[in-house]
Amino acid sequence: MEKQEAFSHWKQQSLRKADVSKKGSVDEDIEETVRLINQQERYFTTSSCSGRVIMINETLDSSIIQKQNCSWLFVTHQLCKPDDVFAALKNATGDVVLKFEPFVLHVQCHKLEDAQILHGVAINSGFRNSGITVGKKGKIIMAVRSTHGLEVPLTQNGKCLVSQEYIEFLVQTANRKMEENKRRITRFHSCLLKALQKGDCAHDAPSKEQAPSCVYVRRRKRKDRSRKSNCSSSEEEHSDSEPELTLLNDP
């Protein structure tokens, strides 16, 4: 089978498969982006999450490796309210952790060049931990990942260790991250449209959507960034330094 044919076959099979997630469908905020990607001959998405606030209850085994007894107390893909957290905490029996997990997307790509285009779009939209995986059989996956997170223990053995005031502040923090996450998703979509229209994927079906004009510029220079780092680093640093992006009008 031709390489292109094999990829198409793979894509058809993957898109026909039932969505195995609990929710059973793509998250609302990224539906359009997922659709746009799957419209391109050379791409198909294999997993996605628009970003979420989640509370996990871990019981029994305290080791990090074993996590068999872990249930969800609460999850939302939108902004959350302190009351959501208070209500969920009533069901705490073990160690509850509240997390904000940003947008994540996995896209299988036909060729390495196709993955490189998507990777550039992801990095320029602020998803700095994005990367490409090349399997032994030539399966190429581009993963969109952010450095943005929040992971906060709230209870120990069911006993709440934090105050109401703290939870209110935490919810504010999580919501600010969720809003920034949504802005980045919007950027990702715009930059993707632009990259596709630019002719990088000229052989794919053209999209009818319009790409807003945008150029994103990293504001902080590498020199400044490396000055801040206390780790051996000449290339990239830990996630405490989010890239600073500014939206400029592209005349």
Place this chain on the structure above:
Amino acid sequence: MEKQEAFSHWKQQSLRKADVSKKGSVDEDIEETVRLINQQERYFTTSSCSGRVIMINETLDSSIIQKQNCSWLFVTHQLCKPDDVFAALKNATGDVVLKFEPFVLHVQCHKLEDAQILHGVAINSGFRNSGITVGKKGKIIMAVRSTHGLEVPLTQNGKCLVSQEYIEFLVQTANRKMEENKRRITRFHSCLLKALQKGDCAHDAPSKEQAPSCVYVRRRKRKDRSRKSNCSSSEEEHSDSEPELTLLNDP
């Protein structure tokens, strides 16, 4: 210039450069691994951090995008004590966040195959967010990244929002993660040695070190994992589900 020659030149230049990090040297726990990688003709490290607990004080601008006024109150690459955190909190003037940041390593690779070998080693050692970046000029970087993290707000405008008991529990949690991180670094080193000795990089200078026999097996099956996910996912899920690895003896 030949491609191999160009890469060697690049490597020499990079390794000759001064270490621009505050610390100015590679972290102790990964010195041996960094040395092993740099001994191979086809690899050189461009940045690294063995993992750290860090407390950051953010002042002035509350927006996530602007982080100009951010200073470090405390950092350690080893286990930490509650007293370290209490002492650092005395200098809090803004919003203090305590983070555990796991091992991170960036390696420039000669060919894509070389990056694939390292990527396999990273994934099999538990560093699931690892990925490859291919630049427009053909620069290939493999990034070792973990899904393991902790990011906990402690103060708002200099005012501490958490109790002593909570900080003690948090330090325990951070130290548990640090210990697991160190175990994964050891795995990474062993698996790397094994991959190099296996002849995957037979054309490189052979290492004199001995690789312990090890095979790491993911214990949880994909089916089980996808059942847990509430996001559209047929491939990979969010970082709440660390891969479960078991060390088996390789006869």
